[in-house]
Amino acid sequence: MLQSECDSVARATDKDYWGAVRALYAVTPDVVNLENGYWGIMAEPVRHEFIRQTNMVNYENTYYVRQRSGADFEGVRIKVAEAVGAAVEEIALTRGATEALQLLIGGYNKLKPGDAVLYADLDYDSGQYAMNALRARRGVDVVKFDLPEPATRQAVLDTYARAIDATPKTRLLLLTHISNRTGLVIPVAEIVRMAKAKSIDTIVDAAHSWGQLDFRAGELEADFVGFNLHKWIGAPVGVGFLYIRKDRLADIDRDMGDEDFPETDIRSRVHTGTLNFATVLTVPVAVALHQQIGAVAKQARLRYLRDYWVHRVRAFKDIEILTPDEVGLYGSITSFRLAGKTSRTDNDAIVAELRDSHKVLTVRRAGVAKGQCIRVTPALYTKEADLDRLVDALAVVTGTKAS
C-alpha cells in the first residue's frame, strides 16, 4: 500500500477528524438517515452561503443578474472544471445529472436508423428512458441486458463484452459509474476502451460517483459524461454539469437550437432558461469544502462506514448483500434483499418496519433483474452508533439471534 493510501485509511477512522466534519452538519435527530443517495444534505457553511446568495439575488434582482451574474457563472464553471480536472471549454452547467444525460443522449447526432444502442438493468431510470426514446427519435434498436448478481469485476467486464459482441450494430453505450439501485461501481475506463475498440461511443452517468469516489474526469476515458453537484459534492439541490471532450463537441447537437452561444461553445448544448441563481452561486463554497475535507478521505470514510454494517450483517439469516466486497466495486451505497422477498410490497414492508419500529431510514429500489431490494447509504455525518442501530434492527427483521 502507498503511504498516501495508508494515511487515508487511518483518516477514515480518525474520531477527531470525523467528529469535526460531523459538526458541520445539522440533521434531524428523529431518525437515523441512511437514505443519503437521493441528494446530499448541505453542510452548514454551504447552507449559510446559499441563504446569503438567495437574499442577495432577491434583494438586487436583475440589477445583479443582468450586470454581474454572467461573470460569476463563468467563475463557477472554471472552479468546477478545475476540480474535476477538465478544461473549462469541456464543461457546461446543468440543473442536475438528469438534464446532463438527457442532453447528451438526446443530442448525440451520430446515430443512423438501423444502428443499435445498449444499456443495462442497473442504469438509472432517466438514462434508460432517454435511451428508449432514441428508438422513435433516431430509428435505432434499443437493447437492454442484465448485469450479474452477485457481481465480480471480471463478470461485469465479461457481461459488457458479451453484450457488445451479441449486438454488432451497437454505436452507443450508456454506463452508470455507480448504480443508484445497488451501489455497484463498474470499471468504466476498461469498458469504454472495450467499446472504443469496436467504434462504439459511451455516455457515462457519474451522478453518484464524483465526490463519493476520488477521480478526475479524464480517468473515465469517456468522451461524454453527466455529473451531479447536489449529491456527493453537497451543493444545493438543482445543479450539475455535463462534460464533452473538446474534440467531440460537434457530435452533440445544440440544445433546442440555442443561439445564445456560438456552435463552438459547449454552453450552447445546455439551454435551461431562468434558473435558481443562488444555487449556482453557492457551488464554489460546496466544492471548496469538498476539497478541504478531501476526496481521498471522503472515499475512504464512506467505504469504512459501508464495511462497518455490511461485515456485521453478512451472516444474518436470509440476508443477501447485492454489492460485492471486491476492492473498487463499491463506495458508500450498498443494497440488500431478504431471500425470496423480491416484490415491491415485501420491500416496502421492510423499509416501513426499519423506519417506524427502529427509526432507521432506507429506501426500496426497483429495476434490478433479480428483484427489488433495499438501499442503505451512509453520509459523512453518519456515526458508527447509527450503523449499530441498523445492524440491531436487521437482526430483529431477519430473526437472527444476537451472538
Ligand SMILES: Cc1ncc(COP(=O)(O)O)c(C=O)c1O
Ligand atoms: C445514477 C443516477 N444518475 C442520475 C441521477 C439523476 O440525478 P439528478 O438528481 O442530478 O437529476 C441519479 C439521481 O438519483 C442517479 O442516482
